[in-house]
Every structure is written in structure tokens, then in C-alpha cells.
Amino acid sequence: METPSEKLDAFIEAAKSKGASDGSLAGLLRDRGWAAKEISAAFGRYYERLTGVAAPVRNARTGESARDAFLYLLAFSTLATWATALGALLFIYYDRWFPDPLAREGYIGSRWVISSHLACIIVAFPIYVLVTRAILRGLEQEPQKTESGVRKWLTYTALLITIGILVGDLVTFLTGFLNGELTMRFVLKVLTVIAIGGSIFWYYMSTLKEGGGHVEA
Numbered sequence: 001m002e003t004p005s006e007k008l009d010a011f012i013e014a015a016k017s018k019g020a021s022d023g024s025l026a027g028l029l030r031d032r033g034w035a036a037k038e039i040s041a042a043f044g045r046y047y048e049r050l051t052g053v054a055a056p057v058r059n060a061r062t063g064e065s066a067r068d069a070f071l072y073l074l075a076f077s078t079l080a081t082w083a084t085a086l087g088a089l090l091f092i093y094y095d096r097w098f099p100d101p102l103a104r105e106g107y108i109g110s111r112w113v114i115s116s117h118l119a120c121i122i123v124a125f126p127i128y129v130l131v132t133r134a135i136l137r138g139l140e141q142e143p144q145k146t147e148s149g150v151r152k153w154l155t156y157t158a159l160l161i162t163i164g165i166l167v168g169d170l171v172t173f174l175t176g177f178l179n180g181e182l183t184m185r186f187v188l189k190v191l192t193v194i195a196i197g198g199s200i201f202w203y204y205m206s207t208l209k210e211g212g213g214h215v216e217a
Contacts, residue, residue, distance in 0.1 A: 008034065008042045016046065036147055065150055071135050072154040078128040079158075083196050085120035090192050092117075098185035155204055162201045169193040 002010070008029070015025055022043060029039050044055045092114060139145050173190040176182050 005038075005042070008038065009045055012042050012046050040144075065148075068135075068138075068145070068148060068150045069154065071131055071138075072151060075128060075131045075135060076154065076158045078124040078131065079200065081124035082121045082128060083200065085117040085124070087192055087196055089114065089117040089121070091189055094185045094188045094192075098183065098188075152208070155208060159201060159204055162197050162204075166194065166197045166201070169197070 012025060026039050026043075029042075030036070048054055145151065169190055173187075176186055176190075
């Protein structure tokens with residue numbers, strides 16, 4: 001009985017004999033549920049049989065892995081900085097627009113606090129965009145990096161943190177709802193966290209599914 005790998009090898013062999021291109025075959029196999037690593041390995045075996053020469057294995061590039069880790073950590077840290085500052089800034093304005101009548105003094109963010117949040121956004125957001133551009137250009141130039149362990153581990157770690165924040169936000173909302181303490185200000189804050197966190201989660205989840213992403217130049 002043929003194994004899945006043998007069936008894959010036989011299919012590629014037959015398709016190549018009929019003139020199918022590597023790109024069309026790879027796309028077809030991805031659509032049929034084969035992983036990129038399995039497809040790459042099958043093509044490697046095909047060309048090794050065709051040439052009679054084993055495919056050379058490139059040495060691990062520790063320096064490039066460290067560079068990738070640096071770029072992803074920088075991207076996620078600047079993302080956390082400007083996203084947190086944006087949420088905090090909106091919270092201040094919600095407190096201004098919908099003051100708490102039971103509080104002795106309505107909370108009004110000082111100019112220093114507002115300025116610090118704006119400064120975080122002004123500094124961190126451009127850095128995040130530039131670093132993300134560099135990461136995506138690297139993925140376009142070397143598509144094999146989409147399977148990088150560094151990329152996947154750090155991205156899934158960021159997604160896990162984002163999910164934790166979203167779950168905590170929903171728990172807070174439900175607690176307020178059950179206690180009958182829902183106010184417009186409270187609801188707006190909850191929706192703000194969901195909007196920011198949900199957007200981040202959706203974007204990075206889509207890049208993992210698509211094996212990349214794009215930022216317009």
C-alpha cells in the first residue's frame with residue numbers, strides 16, 4: 001500500500017511528464033491540503049531522481065534567525081506601544097465626554113498624560129510600519145521564511161497575548177452587565193479594546209494563513 005508521500009511523488013512525476021509547471025503543481029497541491037514543507041520535499045525528491053544528485057543542504061543561518069527575531073520583537077513591541085497609547089488616549093476622551101456624576105472630581109487627563117500618549121503613537125507607529133515593511137519584503141524575496149520557526153513562534157505568542165486581552169475585556173464587560181453598571185463610557189471602552197485587539201488578531205492570523213501579507217508602498 002502506497003504511503004501519502006509515495007502517492008505525492010507519483011503524482012508529481014506523472015504531472016511533470018505531461019509538462020506541468022512547478023508553480024501550478026504547488027498551487028494545486030496547496031489547494032488540496034498539502035503543507036508547503038511536504039510539497040517542497042516532494043519536489044526535492046523528484047529533482048534528485050531526475051539529476052541523480054542529492055539536493056544540497058544549506059547550513060543554518062544563525063545570524064539571519066537572530067535578525068528575524070529582532071525584527072519581529074521590534075515590530076510587536078512597537079505595535080503594543082502605539083496600540084496601548086491609542087486605547088489610553090481614547091479612554092481619556094471618553095472620561096471627558098461622559099463624566100462620572102458620582103465621582104467627586106471628573107477624571108480629566110492632564111496635558112502631560114495626553115502628550116505622552118500622542119508621543120508614543122507618533123514615535124512607535126512609523127517604526128512599526130517600517131519594520132513591518134522590512135519583514136514583508138524579506139518574505140517576498142525568500143518565501144521559505146514563511147515557514148520560519150522564529151516567525152511562527154513569535155507571531156503565535158503575540159496572538160495568544162491578544163486573545164488573553166480580548167477574553168479579559170469580555171469578562172470585564174460581562175461583570176459590569178451582571179452588576180447593572182453599564183454606562184456609555186464603559187461600553188465605549190470595552191468596544192475600543194475589542195476593535196484594537198480584534199484588528200491586530202485578524203491581521204496577524206491572516207498573514208499566517210496566507211504565508212505573508214502586504215503593505216502598500
